Amino acid sequence: MSLPSTQYACVANVDVEGKDLSSLEQVPVVLPEADQILVKTEAYAANPTDWKHIVLKWADQGCIVGTDASGTVAAVGSNVTNFKVGDYVSVFIHGAYWETPQCGAFAQFCLADQHLAIKYKKPLKHVAPASGAEHIPGGPVDSFESAASMSLGVxxxxxxxxxxxxxxxxxxxxxxxxxxxxxxxxxxxxxxxxxxxxxxxxxxxxxxxxxxxxxxxxxxxxxxxxxxxxxxxxxxxxxxxxxxxxxxxxxxxxxxxxxxxxxxxxxxxxxxxxxxxxxxxxxxxxxxxxxxxxxxxxxxxxxxxxxxxxxxxxxxxxxxxxxxxxxxxVERVSSGDIKHAPIKILPGGLKAANAAMNLLKEGKTSGEKLVFVAEEY
Ligand SMILES: NC(=O)c1ccc[n+]([C@@H]2O[C@H](COP(=O)([O-])OP(=O)(O)OC[C@H]3O[C@@H](n4cnc5c(N)ncnc54)[C@H](OP(=O)(O)O)[C@@H]3O)[C@@H](O)[C@H]2O)c1
Structure with missing residues (x-):
């Protein structure tokens, strides 16, 4: 696939006083290093660490935010043998981290270490529309939405x-x-x-x-x-x-x-x-x-x-x-033996990142993962 040179991503607003935790901005698409894969994202899951990295200033201003995403592989680094372009994956990324500002899951394309990625043997599909709140009960991973919820936890x-x-x-x-x-x-x-x-x-x-x-x-x-x-x-x-x-x-x-x-x-x-x-x-x-x-x-x-x-x-x-x-x-996730948690879908595409981080920050989640779905911009 031909890659765009720029993309939309949620970047950290470290000076949080009166601002949203992140802003949706255009940033470059960066090609993978030797041990990385580049993923065209389809869904994202929020984790408490996302807002903590911003509030505790483990991020610098402008770092891409987000730790969990799913999608398809768009490019691979020179050391990568286990993944190829088109594979269905979920990835865990050290997002909003000052040392790697270009790495974050809440972006149209994200860079991930190959050893922290999960490859799915069966194709993933979307089960949630891009807008409209929806709950997905826990079960085997079979969708981009459920896959997005897995990697950090696993x-x-x-x-x-x-x-x-x-x-x-x-x-x-x-x-x-x-x-x-x-x-x-x-x-x-x-x-x-x-x-x-x-x-x-x-x-x-x-x-x-x-x-x-x-x-x-x-x-x-x-x-x-x-x-x-x-x-x-x-x-x-x-x-x-x-x-x-x-x-x-x-x-x-x-x-x-x-x-x-x-x-x-x-x-x-x-x-x-x-x-x-x-x-x-x-x-x-x-x-x-x-x-x-x-x-x-x-x-x-x-x-x-x-x-x-x-x-x-x-x-x-x-x-x-x-x-x-x-x-x-990874084998147990792919086989369905390890099931995903119940999921709540937030509407708004990447713009839902702030709502998701705020819900986690306020301790308003119980027994479920907050997921949002990629949209066109
Ligand atoms: N070190 C790491 O690598 C790492 C990785 C992942 C997460 N974390 C950290 O681990 C923590 C949990 O993250 P998460 O995403 O798994 O959590 P989460 O899903 O956001 O946690 C929400 C749940 O916490 C439970 N809870 C709150 N207080 C509790 C208590 N005193 N005893 C038992 N359960 C309690 C609530 O259970 P009920 O609904 O039953 O009340 C609620 O369902 C966060 O602080 C996160 O930053 C660290």
Whole structure:
């Protein structure tokens, strides 16, 4: 296909006072580097990290925003062998990041690392019109809309499970042992429940009561309401010393403490979280518990500098662990074994990016991903 020289993209407004988080502007179409693919986008999903990068000034003014998109491959870099022009894909991109201003998902064309992309064996189609709100129930990925919702979450869980929680699709889960997902109804938690179950773990989760039935259908054998005062007591009574792995997908001071408190008291237990919480922040740290924090962006193999002294390192071992696991995850997504979360479609094409980021910023999402669809400009 012949590529245009310019395109529309949502770019960060770092000076947010009185402005929208992003503006739709014309920017150049940049050709892929050796390990990148260029994707002609069809749908986009919003994530909390999108607005955080702008508000916390991890973006510079004008960086392209967005982490999740789906579409078809429009060009490939010289090292790319697993993707060809025309393939149906979803991609995870470190959008709104000051070091790579040209990389962001909320654009008509986006650049993505080949190792953080998911290729779909069957063609994807559109199921939502470009305008008009619509809900898509969770299920196997079969559309651009559902594919857009997958990549960041699948990369995040693959990195957390493989490198930090020391799990492998090649090693059977220990009999009877339990994996706790704190925040089972987060977009990440919905994937973590399914993946832990597919690995053979008994899975339990915390979530609001309205999500318990749907999370049980995805593989959780028991769910606990995190709003109840004795939730830790309930979880410990249920799982006791068998709870030896946990992922805190919420990552607040409270939830990392709760997750730590809920796992085994003497059996070796690994607890990972997604928001930089360290063991030193946990009160009365149990000697049998290891606390880690994973950041999906480092799966690409480069350190991430979130300014203000927050530099997250990576390693060859981390990348190797991630890529092995990610291969397995991609197969399971493509086969439909790993299902997408329920989706809410926002109208307005790329212009919906601001509405989506605001809803996430205000904590107005519950058990669903916000997706918007490409339009002509
Ligand atoms: N480190 C990384 O690489 C990485 C990757 C992805 C996301 N994240 C971060 O992880 C967090 C979650 O992201 P997401 O997109 O998965 O979330 P999300 O879908 O936006 O999360 C919304 C859900 O959070 C749940 N929740 C809120 N407070 C809770 C609590 N105290 N206990 C249990 N559940 C609670 C709510 O559950 P109910 O509806 O049940 O009330 C709600 O459904 C964000 O802060 C995000 O920035 C980090």
């Amino acid at each position: 990369v995040t869980v693959s990195l957390s499970f493989s490198h930090f929680l020391k799990l492998s699709p090649d090693v059977p889960a220990p009999a009877g042992k339990i994996f706790l997902v704190w925040g089972g109804a987060t977009a990440t938690g919905i994937l973590a429940i399914q993946i832990a179950k597919l690995l053979g773990w008994r899975v339990i989760a915390t979530a609001s009561g309205k999500h318990h039935d749907s999370l049980k259908k995805l593989g959780a054998e028991a769910c606990f309401n995190y709003g109840e005062a004795n939730v830790i007591e309930q979880i410990k009574k249920y799982g006791g010393e068998d709870i030896v792995r946990a992922l805190d997908t919420v990552g607040s001071d409270t939830t990392i403490q709760q997750t730590h408190d809920a796992v085994a008291d003497s059996a070796t237990a690994l607890v990972d979280n997604l928001l930089f919480k360290k063991a030193s922040e946990v009160k009365n740290l149990k000697a049998n518990v290891t606390i880690t924090a994973s950041l999906s962006y480092v799966a690409i193999g480069l350190p991430v500098n979130l300014r203000g002294g927050l530099v997250i390192q990576t390693s060859e071992e981390l990348v190797k662990d991630f890529r092995n696991f990610m291969k397995w995850s």
